[in-house]
Amino acid sequence: MSAFWQGLKSFLQERGGEILNALGEHVYLTMAAMGMAIVLAVPVGLILTRAKRADKVVLGIVGVIQTLPSLALVGLMVPLLGAGPKAAIAALFLYALLPIVRNSYTGVRNIDPAITETARAMGMTSREILFRVELPLSVPIIMAGVRTSTVICVGVATLGGVVGAGGLGELIWIGIDRAEDALIFAGALPAMGLALLLDWVLSVGEWLFTPAGMREDKGSAQAGA
Amino acid sequence: MKMARILFVVVVVVLIGVAVYFGTRGQRGDLVVGGKNFTEQTILGEMAAQLIEDRLDLRVTRKFHLQTNLPIKMIQRGELSLYPDYTGTGYTDILDNTYQGEPPEEIYAHVKRVYPEEFDLEWLKPLGFENAYSLTMRAEQAEELGIEKISDLEEHTDALQAGFDPAFLDRQDGYPGLVEHYGFEFETPPKQLAIGLMYRACKEGEVDVIDAFTTDGRIDKFNLKILEDDKRFFPPYDAAFVVRQDALEKYPELRETLNLLAGRIDTKSMQRLNYAVDEEKRREEDVAREFLVDQGLLSAQGE
Numbered sequence: 001m002s003a004f005w006q007g008l009k010s011f012l013q014e015r016g017g018e019i020l021n022a023l024g025e026h027v028y029l030t031m032a033a034m035g036m037a038i039v040l041a042v043p044v045g046l047i048l049t050r051a052k053r054a055d056k057v058v059l060g061i062v063g064v065i066q067t068l069p070s071l072a073l074v075g076l077m078v079p080l081l082g083a084g085p086k087a088a089i090a091a092l093f094l095y096a097l098l099p100i101v102r103n104s105y106t107g108v109r110n111i112d113p114a115i116t117e118t119a120r121a122m123g124m125t126s127r128e129i130l131f132r133v134e135l136p137l138s139v140p141i142i143m144a145g146v147r148t149s150t151v152i153c154v155g156v157a158t159l160g161g162v163v164g165a166g167g168l169g170e171l172i173w174i175g176i177d178r179a180e181d182a183l184i185f186a187g188a189l190p191a192m193g194l195a196l197l198l199d200w201v202l203s204v205g206e207w208l209f210t211p212a213g214m215r216e217d218k219g220s221a222q223a224g225a
Numbered sequence: 226m227k228m229a230r231i232l233f234v235v236v237v238v239v240l241i242g243v244a245v246y247f248g249t250r251g252q253r254g255d256l257v258v259g260g261k262n263f264t265e266q267t268i269l270g271e272m273a274a275q276l277i278e279d280r281l282d283l284r285v286t287r288k289f290h291l292q293t294n295l296p297i298k299m300i301q302r303g304e305l306s307l308y309p310d311y312t313g314t315g316y317t318d319i320l321d322n323t324y325q326g327e328p329p330e331e332i333y334a335h336v337k338r339v340y341p342e343e344f345d346l347e348w349l350k351p352l353g354f355e356n357a358y359s360l361t362m363r364a365e366q367a368e369e370l371g372i373e374k375i376s377d378l379e380e381h382t383d384a385l386q387a388g389f390d391p392a393f394l395d396r397q398d399g400y401p402g403l404v405e406h407y408g409f410e411f412e413t414p415p416k417q418l419a420i421g422l423m424y425r426a427c428k429e430g431e432v433d434v435i436d437a438f439t440t441d442g443r444i445d446k447f448n449l450k451i452l453e454d455d456k457r458f459f460p461p462y463d464a465a466f467v468v469r470q471d472a473l474e475k476y477p478e479l480r481e482t483l484n485l486l487a488g489r490i491d492t493k494s495m496q497r498l499n500y501a502v503d504e505e506k507r508r509e510e511d512v513a514r515e516f517l518v519d520q521g522l523l524s525a526q527g528e
Contacts, residue, residue, distance in 0.1 A: 014508060024247040031244040082302050083295045084288075085248070164291045164299065174290050177262055178421035178503065201236060208230050 011182055018171070023190050025166040029085060029157045030198070033092030034150055041097050042142060045104025046130065059102060066098045074159045088160035088167070095156055096149040103145025107138030143206040147199050154195040158187065168194075254286030256472060256479075259296045259308035263420045264502045264509065265356060265440060265495065269309040271513035273466060273483055279523050280482050293392040300469060301344055307468040307483070311356055312336050313460035315348070315467075317398040324398065329355070329461035340467070347473060349466045349480065350487035354440060354495045357462040358393060360403075361437035363427060364450040374453035378434070379409040387415035388423055388432030398460060399436065406458040421503070424449070440492060442500025464490075485522055 012019075048055040065073075073094060077087035111134055119129045161169025168187040175183030256277060260270035267289045274285040288305060296308045297319055312329070315336040316322050320343070324332075333351065340346045360375050362385075367373070370381055378385065393399035394417060404410045411434075418426055423435040424443040437444055439451060466483050473480050498516060501507045517523045 021247075024243055027240060028244040028247040031240060032248060078295075082304055083291065083299050084304060161290070162292060164288055164295060164304075170290055173262070176421075177290070177419050178264070179419075179425060180421075180506070198240075201233075201240075205233055205237070208233050 011186075015183075015186055019168075019186050019190060022166065022168045022171050022187065023194065025085075026154070026157055026168045026191065026194060029088050029092060029160055029165060029167050030150065030153045030194070032085075033089045033096055033153055033157075034146075036089075036093050037096035037100060037149060038146060041100035042104050045101040045142075046108060046135070048101070048105050049108045049134075050126070055105065059105065062098045062101050065094050070095060070156045071159055071162070074156075074163055078163050083164040085160065085165045087163050088157060088165035091159075092153050092156055096153050099145040099148040099152070100142070101145075103141050103148075104138065107141035107145075108134045110141075111137050139206065139210060143202060147202045150198050150202060151195045154191055154198065158191060161187075250286070255283040256306040256476070257286045257288055257304065259291055259299060259305035260287075260289040261293050261296060261308070262290045263438070264499050265438070266309055267509040268498050268502065268513050269352070269464070269466075271510045272486060272517060273307065273309070275510070275514060275517060276482055276485065276522060277479070281476060281478055283476070297467075300346060300467065303469070305469075306472040307466050309352075309464060310348075310467045311462035311464050312348075312351075313357065313398060313462035315340070317402075317460055318396050321397070323402075324458070324460035326457045327460075329463055332461050333463055333465075341470060345470045347468050347470055349468060350484050351463045351465045352486055353488040353490045354464055354492045355462050356438050356440040356464055356495070358399065358459050359437050359439050359451045359454070360434055361427065361444060361449050361451050362434050363430070364448045366433060367450045367452070372452065374455040375403075375407060375458070376455050378452070379407070382409055383412045385411060385433040386413055386431075387411045387434040388418045388426050389415045389436045390420045390423060391417055393436040403458055407456055424503075440495040440499055441503070442496040442498075443503060445496065446500065446504065464495075489520055490516075 044058065048058055051058075070091065074088060074091040077090045081087045081090055108130075115133065115137070116129060119133045124132070157165075157167055158169030158172055160167045161171070161173040168191045171187030172184050175181065175185075175187065258270045258274045258277075260266035270287065270289055274287055277283055277285050288299075291299070296305060296310070299305045300308060312332045313324070316332050317324055320336065320339060322335075333348070337348045340348055360378070362372065370377075372378060372381065389400055394401075394415065396402070400415065415434075416432055418432070418435075420438075423432075424437065424441060424447055426432045427435045427437075427449060428443075428447040437449060437451065443449070444451065468479070468483070494516075498512050501512050502509050514523070
């Protein structure tokens with residue numbers, strides 16, 4: 001058994017730098033794509049709640065994008081953007097859209113009509129209702145979409161290794177090319193860790209920034225606003 | 226609560242910082258050295274990168290493990306400054322010519338002449354070895370079946386399972402062209418294998434015939450036999466660096482620095498270096514550095 005730990009230790013000593021580098025590149029790919037996706041997808045999802053017929057069409061389009069095999073999507077970006085991180089980020093961005101758009105949309109749509117009616121009765125404009133009632137109430141669902149997209153992103157970003165985008169995927173591909181299982185794990189395990197870490201950070205963020213009155217955890221103090 | 230929120234914001238800022246740092250790293254190199262997705266390319270690329278860093282004091286970004294057909298596209302777009310390639314690949318796969326048995330010097334002369342005109346790229350001096358496609362089998366099976374040359378396979382196409390890498394299955398200087406040239410094909414379609422997996426698969430009998438790269442150290446060690454290309458299908462594949470002309474102009478000493486390797490790497494040496502990485506599991510950069518030091522090409526005493 002100690003031979004295993006010895007082996008592991010020397011492997012990490014040799015490859016540790018490479019792994020950290022790949023991890024850093026992976027963070028870049030994921031966050032660049034997610035950043036752009038959130039900025040576009042949340043407003044689009046919200047706007048769609050106000051668009052009577054366009055909503056089905058847009059959701060349909062975004063849904064179709066998701067059905068494209070991710071490897072194909074990444075590959076198709078290469079002739080457009082050249083081989084490298086840009087192609088991977090573009091593909092990841094497109095892939096991340098659906099969960100966020102859909103959740104932003106349904107988050108608002110599923111709000112109890114009684115609440116919005118009350119708000120309207122109080123004289124709030126459509127925009128006020130959106131920002132002060134519907135959006136805050138949809139945060140949990142929107143965040144769920146963001147978290148889903150983020151985890152998917154980390155996984156799909158490994159395909160970047162095929163198009164020269166760097167990241168943990170490159171380690172995995174080298175491992176496959178050279179039949180070196182250790183390298184495959186060296187790429188896959190940090191990717192899992194990163195996905196879990198980002199998911200956790202997002203859930204903490206959601207909790208921290210949800211107004212106390214709206215939190216569902218037991219024993220939440222009835223502190224003022 | 227306030228503390229927790231601040232801490233959270235700090236974590237997010239750190240993540241963004243990491244992302245930005247790694248995102249802009251590519252822009253910070255002076256030259257970009259590329260390599261295809263097999264060991265030899267990484268070793269040669271490392272040699273080039275280390276020579277440049279050591280002698281020209283420039284920052285080098287490495288982009289290795291690229292799918293085989295990417296480097297030629299990337300270098301034309303300026304995403305790479307240089308990468309190692311093989312004359313036969315340039316002649317047939319990239320320039321689309323059909324090899325008709327010309328001697329190696331002619332193939333080299335052709336690509337040397339055409340590349341600047343077509344691509345604004347230059348071939349530097351040959352490194353001293355050739356790494357060719359081949360058809361290779363287990364030595365004992367070849368002896369058993371009396372197979373010495375590729376033509377001998379024709380009688381056994383029903384009994385043999387081939388395993389080829391994806392590029393070989395697609396290129397004109399690969400399986401499709403071979404089938405045309407020799408006039409036979411395998412009855413059972415060849416399996417598609419990653420380059421690094423082929424040698425072991427052949428050794429262990431999962432496949433019988435592979436498109437071994439002639440400088441792979443495993444051919445010898447695994448007791449594999451390269452079949453004679455009796456109908457001269459495969460072109461010569463002399464190895465040399467392909468460099469962007471604007472990089473050569475921008476850094477006038479680049480040419481001379483890389484040409485330090487000209488003629489210094491013979492087939493045996495390349496096989497030995499490949500084997501050290503593939504089977505002894507050493508790192509490409511160490512193996513490359515060791516070679517350069519042995520040749521007296523690194524001015525400093527390593528890093």
